[in-house]
Amino acid sequence: MGLTRGWRSTLVGAGAATLALAAIVGALGPALTVIPIGTLRLVVGGLLLVFGLQWLRKAILRASGWRAVRDEDAVFARERAEAADAPRVERAGLDWYAFTISFKGVLLEGLEVAFIVLTFGSTQGSIPLAALGAGAAVVLVVLTGIVVREPLGRVPENTLAFAVGVMLTTFGIFWGTEGAGVDWPGGDAALFGVLAFVLVTSLAFVTALRRRKLAFA
Amino acid sequence: MKRFGKFWWDFIVGDDWRVAVGIVIAFGLTALLATTSIPAWWVLPLAAASVLWLSLRRVAR
Numbered sequence: 001m002g003l004t005r006g007w008r009s010t011l012v013g014a015g016a017a018t019l020a021l022a023a024i025v026g027a028l029g030p031a032l033t034v035i036p037i038g039t040l041r042l043v044v045g046g047l048l049l050v051f052g053l054q055w056l057r058k059a060i061l062r063a064s065g066w067r068a069v070r071d072e073d074a075v076f077a078r079e080r081a082e083a084a085d086a087p088r089v090e091r092a093g094l095d096w097y098a099f100t101i102s103f104k105g106v107l108l109e110g111l112e113v114a115f116i117v118l119t120f121g122s123t124q125g126s127i128p129l130a131a132l133g134a135g136a137a138v139v140l141v142v143l144t145g146i147v148v149r150e151p152l153g154r155v156p157e158n159t160l161a162f163a164v165g166v167m168l169t170t171f172g173i174f175w176g177t178e179g180a181g182v183d184w185p186g187g188d189a190a191l192f193g194v195l196a197f198v199l200v201t202s203l204a205f206v207t208a209l210r211r212r213k214l215a216f217a
Numbered sequence: 218m219k220r221f222g223k224f225w226w227d228f229i230v231g232d233d234w235r236v237a238v239g240i241v242i243a244f245g246l247t248a249l250l251a252t253t254s255i256p257a258w259w260v261l262p263l264a265a266a267s268v269l270w271l272s273l274r275r276v277a278r
Contacts, residue, residue, distance in 0.1 A: 042244070047229065049240055049261070053269055054231035060269075066277045112228075173261045180244055181251035182258050194262060201266045209277050 001105075004083040005098035012094055013102030021110040025118065032122040038179055044119040045176025052168030056202055059162035064209035069158055116168075123175055166202060170195045233275070239268035 002010040032040065061067040089096045113134065121130030174191050177184065184190035230237045243264030250257035 046240060046244060049265060050229060050231070050237050053236050053240070053265060053272075056269060057231075057233065057236070057272055060273060061276055064277070066273075108224075169265060173265055176244060177247060177258055177261050180247040180257070180261075182247060182256075184258050185256075190258070197262055198265070202269075205270060205273060209273060212277055 001083060001098050001102050004080050005086075005095050009095035009098035010102045013099040014106045016099075017103045017106035017110060020107055021114055024111070025114050028114075029118055029122075029127055032118055033127075035122075037123070038181065040119075040179070041123050041175040042179025044123050045172050045174070045179050047172070048116075048119065048168050049172025049176055052165050052170070052172050055161055055165030056169055057165075059158055059165050060202060060205050060209065062158045063162065063206045065213045066209060120171070162202070166195070166198050170198045173198070233272045236268050236272050239264060239271075243268075 001013075058067065062069050083097070083101070086097045091099075117130045117134045118127065121127030124130070170191065173194050174184070186193070243261055246264075247257045247260045250260060
């Protein structure tokens with residue numbers, strides 16, 4: 001958006017969304033800490049599991065050839081052309097198109113990240129530690145972007161989506177089961193067993209669907 | 218309002234609502250078994266793998 005429509009309105013939109021996110025997190029974070037841990041784990045586990053399975057489903061379909069892998073260069077070119085063609089409307093001294101697109105993009109993607117960070121932090125009893133992890137990830141992504149300079153086309157997007165899906169599904173199963181009032185055999189160490197199960201099962205699904213795709217070809 | 222509802226539906230449920238329904242049923246079964254002496258830790262992993270496979274198969278056919 002910055003490259004196509006100019007940086008000022010784009011950065012104002014992104015900044016306004018960041019402030020809105022901070023307000024939401026500031027209000028939601030303390031509220032989460034008063035919910036009983038069992039209830040929190042049940043709800044968070046359920047949501048993470050549904051999120052995780054959505055991510056895994058898409059990543060497995062792409063990895064096995066049943067859905068096209070996103071061509072980030074083509075998406076970038078298409079969206080850049082759309083942004084360039086959009087009419088210019090000035091509001092409050094800003095290019096309203098650049099402002100609203102940046103605001104919505106940062107707010108919606110940020111909400112998903114904020115949800116994951118808050119729920120991970122609150123279920124494990126340390127929101128600051130989860131926020132620190134998220135902050136470290138932001139620094140890493142920015143540094144990688146600066147070093148690589150052509151990030152979108154080179155990032156192995158589907159591998160990342162697969163890894164995120166495996167992690168979200170694993171934590172969803174683990175916390176969801178605990179939230180439903182069930183203890184894991186081996187306690188917290190069972191998390192590694194769940195992770196291995198989700199990973200191996202997902203890879204087996206990729207292999208099975210690849211074979212099925214070849215059989216249809 | 219409709220767009221707001223669609224956003225939350227897409228955000229939480231996604232492409233296949235059957236996955237979400239399957240997980241809700243699995244949670245109910247886990248909670249039910251938790252009140253008995255039968256071990257229940259295996260229900261969610263098995264349910265997650267099953268609903269995922271069924272959802273994938275609906276696309277890959």
